[in-house]
Amino acid sequence: MITIALSKGRIFEETVPLLAAAGIHPAEDPESSRKLIVGTNRDDVRLVIVRATDVPTYVQYGAADLGIAGYDVLLEHGGAGLYQPLDLEIAQCRLMVAVREGYDYFGAVKQGARLRVATKYVAAAREHFAQKGVHVDLIKLYGSMELAPLVGLADAIVDLVSTGSTLKANHLVAVEHVLDVSSRLVVNQAALKLKRAKLQPIIDAFAQAGHHRAHAASL
Numbered sequence: 001m002i003t004i005a006l007s008k009g010r011i012f013e014e015t016v017p018l019l020a021a022a023g024i025h026p027a028e029d030p031e032s033s034r035k036l037i038v039g040t041n042r043d044d045v046r047l048v049i050v051r052a053t054d055v056p057t058y059v060q061y062g063a064a065d066l067g068i069a070g071y072d073v074l075l076e077h078g079g080a081g082l083y084q085p086l087d088l089e090i091a092q093c094r095l096m097v098a099v100r101e102g103y104d105y106f107g108a109v110k111q112g113a114r115l116r117v118a119t120k121y122v123a124a125a126r127e128h129f130a131q132k133g134v135h136v137d138l139i140k141l142y143g144s145m146e147l148a149p150l151v152g153l154a155d156a157i158v159d160l161v162s163t164g165s166t167l168k169a170n171h172l173v174a175v176e177h178v179l180d181v182s183s184r185l186v187v188n189q190a191a192l193k194l195k196r197a198k199l200q201p202i203i204d205a206f207a208q209a210g211h212h213r214a215h216a217a218s219l
Contacts, residue, residue, distance in 0.1 A: 002045045002198055005064035006030075007052035011183050014090035015068055022205035044198065056082060056186060065191040065199060072160060072181045075124045083192055085203055086185040088210055093162040095124060097176035100149040105156060105175045109134050118148035119158035128158070128178045146170040 004019075006012050008030055019025065019040075027039040030049045038047040050058055055069040056077040068088065069077075072095055097117075099105045108115060114135040119125045122138050129136045139154055146166060148154040160181060161167065161174055185206055192199055 002066070002195065002202070003048055003064045004045065005048050005050055005055045005058040005067035007055060007069075008049060009052075011052065011068055011070070011091045012049075014183070015088075018088065018090075018206045018209050021209035022202045024202070053077075059186050059188050062188050062190060065188050065195060066202065067186045068183050069186055070181055070183050071179070072121055072124065074184060074186070076121060078123075079186075081189060083187040083189050084184050085187060086207055086210065087182055088185055088206065089182050091181075091183045093160045093181050095121060095158060095178040095181055096161045096174040097128075097156050097158055097178060098146075098149075098161070098167055098172045098174045099156045101171045101173055103149070103155065108155065115156055116154045117156045117158060118145055118154035120145065121158055124178060125158040146172055 006015060012030060016026070023042070024045050025041045026047060027041065028035060030038055030047075036049050038049060040046060048058065048064055052070065053073055053076070055064075055067040056074055056079070058064040059067040060081040070091060074082075074084070097105070109132075112135070114137065116139060117125060117129070117136045118139045118141045120140065120142060122140055125136070125138055139148070141148060145157045145159045147170075148157055149172065150170065157172075158178060164174060167174060185203065187199065187203070
């Protein structure tokens with residue numbers, strides 16, 4: 001049995017064409033089903049639906065052979081025990097520093113102020129500010145990041161930005177790019193050795209589908 005760990009939402013939606021390229025079709029839509037284990041048209045392949053942040057853990061410990069996770073999630077996880085053969089270039093967005101409208105972020109940085117920064121992405125934020133020599137106190141939050149600067153909890157946030165509409169709706173502005181984020185295929189290293197004959201065709205199909213999509217986008 002091949003087990004693939006996926007999360008609901010955008011990553012799942014953009015993974016469906018990749019699965020199809022490998023001849024794998026989910027038996028149910030996890031968005032409308034309560035099942036956490038979803039069968040496919042192949043008796044030897046199943047999908048497990050988990051939180052996005054848990055995908056690397058399921059793959060690392062062998063509860064899943066393959067998984068698809070955002071680069072942001074992999075940075076926080078650390079990537080221990082995971083083989084990352086492909087950047088699938090799906091679910092693309094940016095990790096950004098954002099502040100409330102009217103806040104002089106660059107002035108504060110220039111003056112050497114110690115900033116309070118709220119984020120779910122502590123490892124990436126720490127690395128970013130360390131490289132810039134900016135002194136920060138990091139506050140870990142799990143949701144509603146945009147609220148932190150509005151109520152005085154933090155001077156800035158580090159969060160994922162896709163269209164920027166959520167920032168705008170909450171009177172925040174993105175002021176600094178941290179990194180580009182897309183989703184990557186992760187593989188359990190032991191499974192790759194033991195099940196290579198079954199896993200490699202799936203990996204190859206994902207790679208080929210990604211190549212075709214990139215080529216079509218460039219035309």
